Amino acid sequence: MSAGLLFASVGVILFALGVAGVLLLGHLLRRILAFNVMGSGAFLVLVGLAQRNGIADPVPQAMVLTGIVVAVAATALALALVRRLYVLTGKIELPQDDEG
Amino acid sequence: MMVWLILLPLLWASFAFLLGPGRGTWLAMAGLFAQLWLAFALASEIVAGGAVIHAIGGWGAPLGIDLVADGLSAAMLLLTQCIALPLAVYAHAYFKRDDPAVTYFWPLVGFLLAGLNALFLSADLFNIYVTLELLGLAAVGLVAAGGGAQQIAAALRYLFATLVGSGAYLLGVALIYGAYGTVSIHTLTPLITAEAPDLVWIAGGLMMVGLMLKTALFPFHFWLPPAHGGAPAPVSALLSAVVVKASFYLILRLWIGPFSSLTDAAGLVVWLPALLGALAIFWGSYQAIRAERLKMLIAYSTVAQLGYLFLIFPLLASAGALQAGIMQAFAHGLAKAAMFMAAGTLIKATGQDLVAGLAGVAERMPVTLFAFGLAGITLMGLPPSSGFLAKWQLIELALSQQYWVIAFVVLVGGLLAAVYVFRVLRQAFLLAPANSVVTPVPRTLEWTAFVLAAASVLLGLRGVELMQLVGVT
Amino acid sequence: MKRLLVVLGAACFVVLLIGAMLDLAPASIALHAAVSANLPSSGVEHPVTAVLLNFRGYDTLLEIAVLLLALIVILAIGIDSTTDVRPAASPVLQALARLAAPLMIVVAVYLLWVGAFRPGGAFQAGAVLAAAAVLLHLAELLPGWQSPGLRLRLGLAGGFLIFLAVAAGLLFQGALLEYPPEQAGWMILLIESGLTVSLGLILAGLFLLLSRDDGDRS
Numbered sequence: 001m002s003a004g005l006l007f008a009s010v011g012v013i014l015f016a017l018g019v020a021g022v023l024l025l026g027h028l029l030r031r032i033l034a035f036n037v038m039g040s041g042a043f044l045v046l047v048g049l050a051q052r053n054g055i056a057d058p059v060p061q062a063m064v065l066t067g068i069v070v071a072v073a074a075t076a077l078a079l080a081l082v083r084r085l086y087v088l089t090g091k092i093e094l095p096q097d098d099e100g
Numbered sequence: 101m102m103v104w105l106i107l108l109p110l111l112w113a114s115f116a117f118l119l120g121p122g123r124g125t126w127l128a129m130a131g132l133f134a135q136l137w138l139a140f141a142l143a144s145e146i147v148a149g150g151a152v153i154h155a156i157g158g159w160g161a162p163l164g165i166d167l168v169a170d171g172l173s174a175a176m177l178l179l180t181q182c183i184a185l186p187l188a189v190y191a192h193a194y195f196k197r198d199d200p201a202v203t204y205f206w207p208l209v210g211f212l213l214a215g216l217n218a219l220f221l222s223a224d225l226f227n228i229y230v231t232l233e234l235l236g237l238a239a240v241g242l243v244a245a246g247g248g249a250q251q252i253a254a255a256l257r258y259l260f261a262t263l264v265g266s267g268a269y270l271l272g273v274a275l276i277y278g279a280y281g282t283v284s285i286h287t288l289t290p291l292i293t294a295e296a297p298d299l300v301w302i303a304g305g306l307m308m309v310g311l312m313l314k315t316a317l318f319p320f321h322f323w324l325p326p327a328h329g330g331a332p333a334p335v336s337a338l339l340s341a342v343v344v345k346a347s348f349y350l351i352l353r354l355w356i357g358p359f360s361s362l363t364d365a366a367g368l369v370v371w372l373p374a375l376l377g378a379l380a381i382f383w384g385s386y387q388a389i390r391a392e393r394l395k396m397l398i399a400y401s402t403v404a405q406l407g408y409l410f411l412i413f414p415l416l417a418s419a420g421a422l423q424a425g426i427m428q429a430f431a432h433g434l435a436k437a438a439m440f441m442a443a444g445t446l447i448k449a450t451g452q453d454l455v456a457g458l459a460g461v462a463e464r465m466p467v468t469l470f471a472f473g474l475a476g477i478t479l480m481g482l483p484p485s486s487g488f489l490a491k492w493q494l495i496e497l498a499l500s501q502q503y504w505v506i507a508f509v510v511l512v513g514g515l516l517a518a519v520y521v522f523r524v525l526r527q528a529f530l531l532a533p534a535n536s537v538v539t540p541v542p543r544t545l546e547w548t549a550f551v552l553a554a555a556s557v558l559l560g561l562r563g564v565e566l567m568q569l570v571g572v573t
Numbered sequence: 574m575k576r577l578l579v580v581l582g583a584a585c586f587v588v589l590l591i592g593a594m595l596d597l598a599p600a601s602i603a604l605h606a607a608v609s610a611n612l613p614s615s616g617v618e619h620p621v622t623a624v625l626l627n628f629r630g631y632d633t634l635l636e637i638a639v640l641l642l643a644l645i646v647i648l649a650i651g652i653d654s655t656t657d658v659r660p661a662a663s664p665v666l667q668a669l670a671r672l673a674a675p676l677m678i679v680v681a682v683y684l685l686w687v688g689a690f691r692p693g694g695a696f697q698a699g700a701v702l703a704a705a706a707v708l709l710h711l712a713e714l715l716p717g718w719q720s721p722g723l724r725l726r727l728g729l730a731g732g733f734l735i736f737l738a739v740a741a742g743l744l745f746q747g748a749l750l751e752y753p754p755e756q757a758g759w760m761i762l763l764i765e766s767g768l769t770v771s772l773g774l775i776l777a778g779l780f781l782l783l784s785r786d787d788g789d790r791s
Contacts, residue, residue, distance in 0.1 A: 001595070008278070009591045015271055016583035022264055023579050028256065035263055042271040049278030049594060057605040060277060062624035063226050065696065066636045067270065070233045073643035074263055076779040077237055080647040081244055081256050083783060088249040095253055103749050107741055110638060114730045114737070117645055121720065156631045158751035163607045165631050204649035211642045218635060230635045237639060241646030252650070275590075281600030291601065299593040 004052035011044025028082045028092050032075060039071045101145070102169045103154055105138050105177060105217040113210025124206040125192050131210070132185045135217075139181040143174045146572050153223075161224065161284030168223040168286070171572030175426050176220045176349050178569075180342050182555070183437045184213055186548045187341075190441050191334035193544035194448070200246030201332050208245065212238035212338070219346050225273045225283040228350065229266060236262035236314070239343050242335045243327050254326035261313055261323040265347070268310030275303035288358040294365035304359050311354075314347035317373070317410060318380035321403045325387070329399035333444020336395060340402045341437035345429050348409050352425065356416060363416075370414050377410030378509045385516035389523065393453050394443050397520055398436070404513065405432045405479060408494070411506055415497045423567040424497065428490035430566065434556035435478035435487065441549035442472040449541050455524060460532020462525075467546040469528050474553035476521035481514045486559035616757025618690040625694070626761045630750045634740060637733045637768065644729060644775050647782050648720065662713040670712035677705035685769050689758070695732075695765040699772025706777035718781045729778065732771025736764050 001009075018038025025031045043064045050060040086092055112131035116124025146152060151170035160166065169177075188209070195202040215235030222228045240262065244255035277283050279300050280291050292300060316324035324344070328336045351373075355363055363370055384404030391397040408428050415421040445468045446461055447453045462469050478487035491510050498506035532538075559566070608620050608628065615623035625633050681698040688694030709715035721729065739760055740750045752760050 005594060008594055011274075012587050012590045012594070015267075016587045019264065019267070020579050020583045022260060024576055031260065035260070035267070038264070038267050039270075042267055042274055045271060046274035046277065049274060049597075050281070050600075052278070052597075053599060055603075055605060057603075058608050058620035058624050059604045059629070060274075061621050062629060063277075063632070065621070065625060066226075066230065066629075066632050069636050069696065070230060070639050072776075072779075073640045074233065074237060074259075076783075077240065077643045077646050078256070078259055078263075080650055080783055081240075081252055081259065084244075084650050085249060085252045085256065088252060094256060103744055107737065107744075107749075110737060111741075114641070114734055117641075117730055118723070118726050120723065120726070154748060156749045156751075157627060158748045159611070159628055162602055162604060163611065163628050165629060200651055201649075203651070204645050207645050208642070208649060211638060211645075214638065227629075227632055227635070230632055230639065234635055234639050234642065237642055237646065241642070241649055244646070245649040246651055277600075278594075279597060279600060281602035281604055287602070297593065297597055299590075299597055302590055302593055 002052050002054060004048045004050075004054065007048030008045045008052065009048075011041045011046075011048055013041070014038070014044065015041030017041070026093050028078075028085070028094065032078045032082070035078070036071065036075060039067070043067055101138055101142055102152060102167060102221055105135060105142070106214055106221065108135055108138070109210045109214035109217065113207045113214065116206040116210060117204065121203040122197065128188055128206045128210065129185075129192075132181070132188050132213075135213070136181040136185050139174070139177045142169055143178050143569055146171060146174045147569055151573060162282035162287045165222070165224040165227050166284065166286065167221045169221055171570045172349070172353065172422070172426065173220045174572075175566065175570050176345070176429070177217060179345070179430050179433050180213065180216050180220070183338070183341050183433055183552065184209075186552050187334055187337055187437060187441070190337075190444075190545060190548040193542045193548075194332070194334050194444060201335075203246065205242075205245065208238050208241050209338070212242065212343070216342060216346055220349065223285045225276060225285060225288075227283075229270050229273055232266045232269065232314070232347070232350075235343065235346060236266060239339055242338070243331045245335075247330070250326075251330050254323075254330045257323045258327040261320070265310040265313035268306045268313070272303040272305075272307035272310065275299055275306070279303070285353075285358055289360075292358050292361055294361045296362065301362065304354075304362055307354065308351060311347045311351045312373075312376070315344050315351065315406060316403060317376050317406060318383055318403065319376070321380065321384070324403055325396055325399040328402060329393065329396040333395070333440055333447070336399070336444075337437040337440035340399065340440060341433040344402070344406060345409075345433060348406070348429070352422070355413065356422070373410040373413040374506065377407040377413075378505075380404060380407030380410070381509060381513040381516070385513065385520065388520040389516065391520075392455060394447065394455050394458070394524065395440070395453055397455060397524065398439050398443055401439075401479065401517070401520060402432075402436060404517070405436065408432075408491070408510070408513065411494060411509065414503065414506070415494075415501065418497055418501065420493060421497055423570050424490055424493040426570045427486055427493065427563060427566065430559060431478050431486035431490050431556055434552050434559065435475040435485075438471050438475040438549045438553035438556060439479075441545070441552065442468045442475065445541055445545040445549060446472075448545070449538050451537070451539065455527055458524065458527045459530040460528075460536055461538065462528045463532065464538045465541075465546065467550055469525070471546070471550040471553040472528075473521075473525060474550075474557050476517075476525070478553075478556040480517045480521060481510075484560040485557040486563060487556070489560045489563045614754040614757070616752055616754065616761050617688075619688065619692070621692070622688050622694050622761075626764065627750075627752065627757065630740075634736055634750070637736060637772075640772070640775050641730060641733050644778050644782070647779065662711065667712045667714060670708050670714060674705045674709055677701050677708075681705075681769065681773070685765055688765060689762070695768035695772060698769040699776060702769065702773025703776030703780070706773070707780050710781055715781075718778060721778070725774070728774045729771060732764075732767035732769070735767035739764055
């Protein structure tokens with residue numbers, strides 16, 4: 001197994017962990033962290049799998065840089081929403097199903 | 101020309117931000133007007149001369165990113181701009197000057213439209229991921245803007261759904277790049293064959309599931325009703341009418357484009373979207389029939405109407421299925437925008453949002469109620485509306501291939517829609533209780549909704565042109 | 574029950590996907606070769622910068638839009654000033670921050686310049702600038718932000734507008750973002766300089782808007 005494939009495999013595990021976290025965790029900060037773990041997993045797969053033969057490829061590297069910035073934006077937005085929710089309700093959890 | 105459909109909204113959104121909180125209305129209106137003109141010009145150019153390609157940076161795929169406008173993209177662009185302009189006029193009259201939701205409303209709408217237009221034009225899987233995020237974050241922002249705890253909670257649910265959806269899509273793109281070394285749709289299409297490695301099947305599955313989550317297809321619909329039902333009416337209209345269609349468009353584009361060899365070889369799996377679509381129709385309609393609040397009723401109706409879009413997938417092999425799907429997207433887009441706008445007007449006038457509280461509005465606000473009724477006609481699929489045209493074609497295709505069950509679902513879905521639409525209308529025609537107050541509302545609110553509702557019905561008479569446009573590749 | 578299902582599903586997914594990765598044939602297209610071949614006409618010498626600002630510059634344009642959008646959304650949500658009781662910054666931290674901030678600005682300029690031929694560029698430079706702002710804020714030398722004034726909004730959106738203007742200007746001569754090879758170098762440097770300032774402000778804003786306390790004015 002080449003280093004690239006190893007990175008990609010770890011990426012798959014991180015992605016699965018992250019999705020499980022987003023689905024299962026109630027505390028919103030943990031959920032945001034889980035989303036970031038998930039995103040990092042996808043980025044690792046992107047750079048690892050594309051460079052599994054050991055040749056550097058700048059295209060997936062640039063894509064990951066773009067992806068990271070997008071993830072930063074999404075994380076900041078999520079944090080702002082959580083903070084607003086905390087100010088309004090005093091809780092860092094989503095209310096249980098308020099819809100029938 | 102098509103590039104300006106992306107640059108214009110980015111430009112007026114940034115300048116509206118520079119102008120400051122609550123400003124930029126007229127800038128946005130001018131931009132939207134120009135965009136509408138551009139969309140029509142692009143559509144007629146495509147009908148006359150076929151699909152148009154723009155190689156960004158002059159590099160060309162696979163090194164650079166290509167923008168491609170074919171009939172399908174042009175139709176979606178047209179739908180978006182046709183709804184955006186009347187909606188902006190409505191929003192201007194709807195929000196009070198000091199409404200906290202209006203602080204940065206125009207920049208957010210601009211970025212949302214830029215994301216939509218960029219998505220419809222992009223022919224690059226990774227670039228589409230960026231447009232999906234632009235669209236998703238702008239939509240979440242519009243739901244949350246200036247809202248209370250319920251709206252913020254709905255926005256957070258929506259945010260997590262949309263982020264997980266685009267995360268799954270991104271992992272799929274990463275796998276595709278690993279397998280083929282490119283993310284250009286047109287380079288990939290001949291490369292992906294029925295003998296593709298398992299990895300590509302997994303990638304396709306991930307992308308489809310991620311996009312279905314973003315389209316709120318049953319059982320991924322959980323985030324839609326609180327977000328669409330809880331946002332201010334102009335935002336609900338924009339989200340229900342066009343934003344959810346963007347990820348549907350993408351599913352369709354991938355299904356008949358790069359993944360067509362896979363979907364041809366997939367056997368019974370092609371029935372999965374249709375099965376979920378049918379369940380969406382039943383479940384969404386059932387919830388709409390039971391809903392107590394007017395906007396929740398309309399939001400659940402969106403869940404149901406999105407189901408029809410997915411009924412076309414087993415039929416895509418035959419000519420006309422694509423046209424039926426896009427006609428349904430137009431019918432629902434125009435009608436649902438009109439319905440949410442009418443609902444917003446009714447709620448503003450009566451000061452409450454319960455279906456039970458609508459008694460007497462037929463007498464006091466006939467134009468708005470008429471708009472609601474016309475939109476209802478399209479949703480039920482009565483002639484001569486565009487909804488009728490879409491459903492008629494769907495039934496015809498299904499019967500020609502002996503798929504009785506699809507025809508049955510379409511017919512039952514129409515009846516269920518009639519039940520929830522008439523629930524609202526019956527209530528509106530009851531005599532008003534003596535103590536009820538109806539505040540006068542600006543005429544603009546009533547007539548913009550009416551224009552869109554009338555368009556959804558009249559489009560049925562001009563459906564041929566649209567079907568012709570969709571067919572251009 | 575839900576827990577068990579999710580964990581089982583995730584485990585199956587991992588096994589399946591890693592299995593599929595292991596027997597994957599080499600990709601048929603090698604873009605790194607195309608990048609190297611076109612590098613001389615890209616205006617920069619570092620391949621990642623060439624992809625980010627030239628070959629796939631359009632991705633970067635939209636990505637800046639996403640970042641600016643996130644900041645606007647945070648402004649639109651409206652954050653109530655909550656009174657965080659924070660221990661007063663120590664004089665040592667303040668002295669250190671006063672010393673570090675100018676150095677960080679120098680580092681940012683260096684990173685911006687070096688991006689053309691080595692790892693670096695506008696994002697790294699902007700991140701260092703933002704870090705300097707956060708450090709000054711934590712040392713209580715820089716107040717948190719209320720709603721930004723015109724000058725600040727100009728700084729936040731300026732980088733994106735310069736990028737947009739260059740992209741649109743080039744559209745009139747050919748395609749969107751189609752730099753003439755001999756002018757690509759300075760155009761990319763112009764875009765990156767604008768982006769450095771705006772990215773620094775936006776990233777700092779994401780922090781300073783969320784952490785502002787009572788009575789601060791920008």
